[in-house]
Amino acid sequence: MSSVDLHSHTYYSDGALSPEALILRAVEHHVSLLAITDHDNIEALPIASEVITHQKLPIELINGVEISTQWEGFDIHIVGLRFDLNAKPLRELLVKQQQCRIIRAEKIGQLLEKKSFQNAYEHASQLALNGIPARPHFAQYLINIGAVKDVQAAFRKYLRKGACAYVKTNWCSIEEAVDVIHKSGGVAVLAHPLRYDLSAKWIKKLLETFKIAKGDAIEVIQNRQTADDNKRLANYALEYGFLASKGSDFHSACAWSDFGKLAILPENVVPVWHNWGVTAS
Ligand code: AMP
Ligand code: MN
Ligand code: MN
Ligand code: MN
Numbered sequence: 001m002s003s004v005d006l007h008s009h010t011y012y013s014d015g016a017l018s019p020e021a022l023i024l025r026a027v028e029h030h031v032s033l034l035a036i037t038d039h040d041n042i043e044a045l046p047i048a049s050e051v052i053t054h055q056k057l058p059i060e061l062i063n064g065v066e067i068s069t070q071w072e073g074f075d076i077h078i079v080g081l082r083f084d085l086n087a088k089p090l091r092e093l094l095v096k097q098q099q100c101r102i103i104r105a106e107k108i109g110q111l112l113e114k115k116s117f118q119n120a121y122e123h124a125s126q127l128a129l130n131g132i133p134a135r136p137h138f139a140q141y142l143i144n145i146g147a148v149k150d151v152q153a154a155f156r157k158y159l160r161k162g163a164c165a166y167v168k169t170n171w172c173s174i175e176e177a178v179d180v181i182h183k184s185g186g187v188a189v190l191a192h193p194l195r196y197d198l199s200a201k202w203i204k205k206l207l208e209t210f211k212i213a214k215g216d217a218i219e220v221i222q223n224r225q226t227a228d229d230n231k232r233l234a235n236y237a238l239e240y241g242f243l244a245s246k247g248s249d250f251h252s253a254c255a256w257s258d259f260g261k262l263a264i265l266p267e268n269v270v271p272v273w274h275n276w277g278v279t280a281s
Contacts, residue, residue, distance in 0.1 A: 002032035002280040004273060005259060006062060007079060007191065007219065007247020010048075011129045013038035013066075014136040016252035019048035025253065027059050029260030032280045033273065035064035035247065037079050039134060040097035045085060060278065065090070066191060067181075068097065070171040071209065074161070074196055078177040079219070079245070081272070083186030090184035093172060098132065104169045105133045111165035112138065112158065117147065135159045136251075161197075175213045187216040187272060189245045193236065194229055195222075207240050217272040221246035221265055223257045234266040244269035 009015030010022050017025065019036065022044075026034045036044050042065050049061050063085055067078045083090055109121025124133035124141045133141075139154035148154045158165040172180075178188040190210045193203055207218070220233040221244075237244045244265050248257055264281055265271055271281075 002030055003260065003262065004033045004246060004271075004278075004280045005031045005248050005250070005262060006033075006035040006064065006081060006189070006245050006272070007037050007066070007222075008034065008064075008250040008259075009038055009066075010036060010044040012041045012044040014134045014251060019044040020051045022250070023048050023051050023057060023059065023061075026250075026259050027057050029258065031059060031259050033060050033062065033278055035062035035079075035081055037064035037066040037081075037247070039066050040068060040094055040101065041065065041130075042085065042090070042094065043130075063186070065094070067093070067177045068100075068169070068171045069174045069177050070169065071174050071206065072202075073168070074198070075169070075171065076174060076196060076206065077191035078174060078181070078215070079189040079191045079247075080177070080181035080184070080186045081189060081245075082276075083181060083184035087184030089180045090186075093176070093180045097171065100169050100171055101132045101134070104167045105138075107167045108133075108135070108138055108159070108165050111167070115158070115164065117142070117145070138165070174209055174215075178210075178213045178215050182214070187243075188214075189217040189219060189272060190215055190242075191219055192222055192249065193218055193233060194225065203236075207236055207242075211240050211242070215242065217243035217245045219247060220244040220269060221263050223248045223261055227263075230263060230266065234269045237269045243272040243274070245272040 010019050065080045069076045112120035124137040125131045127137040127140050139151045142148045142154045181188040246262050
């Protein structure tokens with residue numbers, strides 16, 4: 001069975017695998033339509049595309065990116081799909097977002113130094129391919145030195161919103177992210193709506209904001225969701241008139257977020273790929 005997966009990460013952001021290893025793993029798990037969606041980064045795309053062509057692999061790659069935005073004090077993720085890789089609006093936005101990431105990482109480092117983690121920024125930088133550590137790289141550093149037992153604990157104790165090394169970041173707005181994706185020829189998808197720790201009332205407020213910003217789709221199927229979550233998100237897609245996307249949010253090969261485990265989209269929603277000329281589901 002061939003399947004669709006429109007959300008995944010390589011080591012160009014906080015994923016563990018190279019673009020080649022990611023593509024080979026996706027093929028092994030019968031993914032036939034894959035979007036690589038690194039955080040604020042599109043460097044893996046031409047490399048992955050070359051791997052597919054060169055090795056004649058049975059998989060279609062969709063250009064993707066996951067843009068961090070700032071909304072009402074929350075970090076909200078907007079996935080862009082099928083944009084033109086050379087589009088200037090997207091490239092310019094990503095330069096700004098990377099600058100935000102550098103400034104934020106330095107501040108996180110300073111806050112961790114206050115907790116006596118000397119040179120936290122430098123250590124975390126060494127774990128990031130491009131030298132700009134994302135929060136999972138700081139988490140890995142804290143695990144490596146034995147300060148916490150796992151990633152969850154690192155986020156809970158230090159990195160998540162409200163914790164002592166959390167840094168509010170000047171990301172672009174939801175409106176700007178959607179606008180830039182559209183100007184670059186792509187479609188805008190609200191990523192994992194149930195993973196922002198928002199009450200039902202706030203989720204609806206977020207969906208309204210995304211609708212007014214002309215967002216196209218929301219992620220309905222994800223790996224770590226219950227059947228009730230899936231149904232709830234499908235209902236939101238119908239209620240607000242959004243197309244529906246699905247993606248594993250693959251970061252590394254672990255039991256809860258591997259390729260090939262996604263449920264199919266409920267039949268009452270319209271897939272975001274409905275007019276892409278593909279047969280996978
Ligand atoms: P950043 O882009 O630096 O803000 O890091 C966000 C990434 O951290 C997300 O894409 C997830 O991969 C990871 N993440 C966020 N919250 C948690 C959490 N509570 N536990 C583990 N990983 C998390
Ligand atoms: Mn991530
Ligand atoms: Mn995300
Ligand atoms: Mn993601």
